[in-house]
Amino acid sequence: MQPNDLPTPANRIVCPACGNDEDFYEIAENATLTTLYTQNKDGSFTPLEDNSQVFGEIKLICAQCQEDLSMFHQRFSEMLF
Ligand SMILES: [Zn+2]
Secondary structure, eight states: OOGGGSOOOTTOOOOTTTOOOSOEEEEESSEEOOEEEEEOTTSOEEEEEEOOEEOSOEEEEETTTOOBOGGGHHHHHHTOO
């Protein structure tokens, strides 16, 4: 199924400044990124576990106009799959 086949939910995040509803940056401040990898026989790596921890603020930013949309960040997190 293509994403376009889905009905448009009423709770889509829309930038109030420019109307962008497609592209957003998530910016984590003061984060420790820890990822466990296993090395395969051919020398390639496969990530096993992502233990990233964020100690600072996480911001949601409009990718079009850089408006701070952090008030939508909780909803954004709930809609991550
Ligand atoms: Zn915007």
